[in-house]
Amino acid sequence: MTIEKHDLVHEFPDHQHTIRHLKMNDRHFARLFEQYNELDSLIHKMEEGAEPTSDDVLNEKKAERVQLKDALFTFIKEAEAVN
Template identity: 50%
Template sequence: MFAEHHDLIHEFPEHKARIHDLKMSDNHFARLFKEYDELDHELRRIQQNIETPSDEVTEELKKKRLHLKDEMFRMIIAE
């Protein structure tokens, strides 16, 4: 099974420049971005059966990733 890409550039390609600007200028956004990227990487490893946590753990990781994505999206569209 191939893991889906959920990194922010795949999720919001129309905001690529804004994401880059925020990563460079906003420490809070940069921290959230790093945490999101790490979660996304971990979830891809789970999808590829490299890691095999319980379903509950996987669902919690997905919820956390979604929460981070929502928070970052609010920052991306705020100008």
Template identity: 45%
Template sequence: MFPEFRDLISRLKTDDDHFARLFHRHNELDQQIKNMEAGIVPANGMAIEQLKKEKLQLKDSLYQILRKAESV
């Protein structure tokens, strides 16, 4: 996710607790979705779609933080 911000992401995960929590939650959702889609964890399509929406919202928030931090 966001390879162009790799160094900034590493720094923010250490320096910004809010960013670190969002990033961690995004990764948790990503793994949950993969497990559901692979059939490892039982789920219906609605549950998967809801998690994907939450993940996308987090990704948008992370991107906004990265853009703001980049301009500082």
């Protein structure tokens, strides 16, 4: 089974320009973006077996990733609505 990373640009390819703009110009977005990437890397390691964990912890981390992704997508949509 191939384990896929869920980086934000891959998840939202149509919004690459907005993501780059927000990373450079919005501290809160940049901080959430960094948290999302760190969490995604951790989940990837857990799924590969490089980071020992339980199914419950893995599922909690995945739920956190979804929440962060939703928050980031809200930022993206709001920024695009203004432009």
